[in-house]
């Protein structure tokens with residue numbers, strides 16, 4: 001019995017001891033593993049957290065081109081969609097009677113004012129007295145005589161975001177007045193050399209200005225090139 005007792009005691013003790021060691025050791029190992037996993041995952045986990053802070057300074061280098069593209073693409077796309085919607089891109093007509101698209105030349109990026117600024121318009125050459133007609137529909141917002149533009153016309157689209165600017169007119173069409181609705185092709189006046197245009201080279205200076213609904217006719221606006229729009233238009 002004594003021997004059996006002693007054996008039992010040894011076995012029990014050994015079992016308990018090893019059980020303790022297994023449990024304790026196991027949890028130690030688990031902890032160690034967890035720690036090492038944490039160690040392993042820490043760089044990965046913490047990578048996103050440094051990277052946003054790193055992305056801050058890094059953004060101008062790496063992400064700005066994308067956001068620039070997005071920033072640029074969006075207005076262009078919405079602008080294009082708007083022009084399509086308005087029919088501006090396909091429905092503009094050359095605003096001087098009997099001038100064909102082959103006679104147009106792109107003078108949008110020509111320098112003016114001794115290189116101080118860009119032309120940002122198209123000059124459509126025609127004999128004095130040739131009819132100036134509305135490139136698109138709109139409302140005559142302003143008939144204004146300026147030193148440079150001479151007899152000018154500001155015609156705003158119905159959505160308020162586009163202004164067609166006509167300058168150097170010899171005269172306005174009879175009866176034309178501010179606040180009047182005009183249809184595309186309606187006669188607005190006559191080609192001339194009023195303002196700073198050369199007497200020898202009468203022409204219509206025509207600009208397309210992108211503005212906002214609440215901006216006045218005289219406020220700075222973004223000029224877009226009329227040339228490709230008129231070039232693609234049907235002859236009037």
Ligand SMILES: [Zn+2]
Pocket residue numbers: 119121122123204205206
């Ligand atoms: Zn011009």
